[in-house]
Amino acid sequence: MKKYTDKGKKDTRSGFGAGLYEAGKADANVVALTADLKGSLKMEAFADAFPERYYECGIAEANMVGAAAGLAIGGKIPFVGSFAEFVTGRVYDQIRMEVCYGETNVKIASSHAGITLGEDGATHQTMEDIALMRALPNMVVINPCDWTQTKNATIAAAKYDGPVYLRFGRPKVADFMPDEPFEIGKAYVLNEGKDVTIFATGHMVWEALQAAEALEAEGICAEVIDIATIKPLDTEAVIASAVKTGAVVVAEEHNMAGGLGELIAGVLASTCPKPIEYVNGKDQFGQSGTPAELLAAYGMDAAHIAEAAKKVMERK
Amino acid sequence: MQSAADLKKTASQVRRDIIRMVTKAKSGHPGGSMSCTDFLTALYFNVMEHDPATWTRDSKGQDAFILSAGHLTPVYYSLLSRSGYFPVAEMATFRKFGTRLQGHPSVEKGLPGIVQTSGSLGQGLSAAIGIALAKKLDNDNHTVYTMLGDGESEEGQIWEGAMFAAHHQVDNLIAMTDRNHQQIDGTTEGVAGLGDLKAKWEAFGWDVIEADGHDMDIVLDAFAKAKAKEGQGKPIMIIFNTEMGHGVDFMAGTHKWHGNAPSEEQCATAMAQLEETLGDF
Numbered sequence: 001m002k003k004y005t006d007k008g009k010k011d012t013r014s015g016f017g018a019g020l021y022e023a024g025k026a027d028a029n030v031v032a033l034t035a036d037l038k039g040s041l042k043m044e045a046f047a048d049a050f051p052e053r054y055y056e057c058g059i060a061e062a063n064m065v066g067a068a069a070g071l072a073i074g075g076k077i078p079f080v081g082s083f084a085e086f087v088t089g090r091v092y093d094q095i096r097m098e099v100c101y102g103e104t105n106v107k108i109a110s111s112h113a114g115i116t117l118g119e120d121g122a123t124h125q126t127m128e129d130i131a132l133m134r135a136l137p138n139m140v141v142i143n144p145c146d147w148t149q150t151k152n153a154t155i156a157a158a159k160y161d162g163p164v165y166l167r168f169g170r171p172k173v174a175d176f177m178p179d180e181p182f183e184i185g186k187a188y189v190l191n192e193g194k195d196v197t198i199f200a201t202g203h204m205v206w207e208a209l210q211a212a213e214a215l216e217a218e219g220i221c222a223e224v225i226d227i228a229t230i231k232p233l234d235t236e237a238v239i240a241s242a243v244k245t246g247a248v249v250v251a252e253e254h255n256m257a258g259g260l261g262e263l264i265a266g267v268l269a270s271t272c273p274k275p276i277e278y279v280n281g282k283d284q285f286g287q288s289g290t291p292a293e294l295l296a297a298y299g300m301d302a303a304h305i306a307e308a309a310k311k312v313m314e315r316k
Numbered sequence: 317m318q319s320a321a322d323l324k325k326t327a328s329q330v331r332r333d334i335i336r337m338v339t340k341a342k343s344g345h346p347g348g349s350m351s352c353t354d355f356l357t358a359l360y361f362n363v364m365e366h367d368p369a370t371w372t373r374d375s376k377g378q379d380a381f382i383l384s385a386g387h388l389t390p391v392y393y394s395l396l397s398r399s400g401y402f403p404v405a406e407m408a409t410f411r412k413f414g415t416r417l418q419g420h421p422s423v424e425k426g427l428p429g430i431v432q433t434s435g436s437l438g439q440g441l442s443a444a445i446g447i448a449l450a451k452k453l454d455n456d457n458h459t460v461y462t463m464l465g466d467g468e469s470e471e472g473q474i475w476e477g478a479m480f481a482a483h484h485q486v487d488n489l490i491a492m493t494d495r496n497h498q499q500i501d502g503t504t505e506g507v508a509g510l511g512d513l514k515a516k517w518e519a520f521g522w523d524v525i526e527a528d529g530h531d532m533d534i535v536l537d538a539f540a541k542a543k544a545k546e547g548q549g550k551p552i553m554i555i556f557n558t559e560m561g562h563g564v565d566f567m568a569g570t571h572k573w574h575g576n577a578p579s580e581e582q583c584a585t586a587m588a589q590l591e592e593t594l595g596d597f
Contacts, residue, residue: 063476070446
């Protein structure tokens with residue numbers, strides 16, 4: 001299979017910080033707001049370079065989203081940054097009213113998403129944010145997989161005219177994607193296979209590649225597709241791969257309800273039904289622990305993906 | 317720019333529009349629309365620098381207004397159409413299927429003059445702050461106005477915005493509170509006492525002016541005082557003391573007309589109390 005090399009472990013939130021700085025350098029209309037999490041969101045480079053375009057909002061996320069909508073009405077391209085839970089669930093109504101129905105060009109920068117936030121525990125480990133953001137008309141949902149893709153997705157989000165939900169994480173993970181412009185709405189085929197398709201998003205993409213390597217050793221040729229844009233979904237690519245391999249695994253660091261798994265299942269059910277296995281969180285909250293411990297315990301790692309692939313192939 | 321005498325006449329027509337729209341739609345919010353009619357008429361026909369002919373949503377080169385208390389569309393749509401943003405006749409479509417005059421202000425429907433969607437309470441101040449910040453970045457020396465209901469001020473986001481605007485010295489922002497002391501479930505003091513609203517805003521770092529919201533001379537004076545305070549490092553709040561349902565005897569001073577439509581008969585009674593000055597739609 002195609003080889004992907006880890007260029008060195010980096011956190012995707014730093015990829016966001018790098019992309020935000022690049023976007024700010026390229027376009028003087030880019031502005032950034034945070035709710036007392038500048039450091040956690042790696043927004044220092046932007047804030048230091050463009051202090052007049054950076055707004056510290058304090059721990060007041062509702063006003064932050066509303067003020068961003070106003071800045072967008074005034075022609076600016078605002079990025080609002082906080083932890084995933086506090087820029088989705090806490091401000092769902094503000095995003096629905098001011099950003100999506102209000103048609104404002106606001107970018108929601110959502111860090112520390114998923115269970116890999118780790119030791120802070122379930123209060124901060126949102127596993128429901130994709131469901132919330134997917135449900136909103138006008139919202140684009142992007143969940144990049146590594147530092148490089150997050151940087152490029154951030155730059156692409158700034159150029160896109162409309163609301164974007166950009167989801168990334170806390171831990172340092174493999175950085176393996178080529179440094180190329182990000183295409184919103186495109187599914188990236190990372191490895192071509194014939195026996196089973198693994199659709200993965202976010203941190204699960206690297207896990208999927210590791211699983212594919214393990215499967216290859218057992219003579220199974222897995223196709224790995226990075227669903228970096230969850231909405232709009234690249235349905236053409238999803239259907240084509242599912243038809244080709246006839247068996248599907250969907251891997252995401254998100255709960256079942258409203259996640260990528262349900263989304264792909266819905267697309268395939270109405271076009272070309274195929275057996276599916278899900279690697280995701282179930283109907284439960286997480287707990288404190290290291291990212292690796294949590295991913296293993298809650299069934300979201302390379303081992304679980306490989307196991308799901310073998311299981312789903314039996315149902316072909 | 318209308319004089320105080322002309323503004324009174326315009327306000328009478330606006331009240332007629334409010335009641336006739338709500339009666340035709342058999343739904344809507346007349347009471348609160350009528351408490352803020354006088355000072356918002358002054359805003360649109362005297363105070364605000366705006367030009368419907370060249371208006372764009374970003375309000376560049378003009379003053380901007382956001383109706384935070386989004387349910388008060390009857391007064392808002394009357395002011396916008398009477399100012400020339402869209403045909404007066406379109407008021408007949410208020411709340412009807414397919415209309416641009418949605419129950420609450422909608423950007424999606426493209427009604428000219430609507431800067432931002434509103435209706436979920438407590439959000440307009442934040443949006444107004446954002447537009448004011450954009451104007452500062454663009455060196456656009458115009459004012460952003462927003463109006464809050466007093467009941468709406470129970471929302472926490474209002475006070476998040478209050479702190480932010482003071483901290484960031486958003487001094488090209490003039491907010492207004494329609495202090496009519498009524499909300500859906502009763503009086504503001506009975507539902508969730510607001511206490512000394514003026515002291516609260518002052519404690520949050522705002523310049524606060526309190527004025528009668530129905531006497532046109534006093535209203536214009538309050539706006540002049542507010543304008544004079546711009547650019548001095550503080551956001552500005554005008555608390556207009558008003559009466560819910562003002563202008564029609566059976567609707568005045570009660571929360572009962574917050575979200576209820578008059579019957580045809582009640583509408584006729586109300587029309588007899590309000591002079592038709594600009595021609596009904």
